[in-house]
Amino acid sequence: MSAEKHDPLEGFDTTIHAPNRLRICALLDAAGEAEFGLVQKQLELSASALSKHVTVLMDAGYVGQRKAVRDTRQRVWLHLTRPGRDAYRGHLAALRAIVGPSDPAL
Template sequence: MTGDLVGGFDATIHAPNRLRICALLDTAGEAEFGVVQEQLAVSASVLSKHVTVLMEAGYVEQRKAVRETRQRVWLCLTREGRSAYRAHVAALRAIVGEQPR
């Protein structure tokens, strides 16, 4: 399941927090849930809701690992998610008339 695509524009990714999640994961490759939460300055429940939407679209995967007796959740973009994010960014640049770098 993917968002509404029009020339690369993806409504699933376009929501501000989901766009920021994708941007962070595209740059970092993988990030721990708490780090993403801190970077976005949102509550765990808000982040969880956005991550769930991205996971249902097939854009984000999560990996759980135990560290220091606590379970940690790591997030990363899927191949499809990375492609959709980059196409969305290209579509936004086209809308505002900016050339891709």
């Protein structure tokens, strides 16, 4: 076993770091799964902007989708994949390492 120290910034992920992609990951991490239209409404993004960000996250293997018919309409449900959840949580740990511990006195 190596005694190398783990670099907390190792988890910093530029794919997730873009503000809207970070918000998408945060929402999906909390919700587990969410319908595309709900994500769009919650984050106040246009369908095209959300679609572009989701495509980047899907291409990275971070977000998956499930299509289902609901109310006679095709719906797309989004979720973080296991690698996506791991990357998101690693990114949060890296951000916390960057900003340091919070001081409750501030």
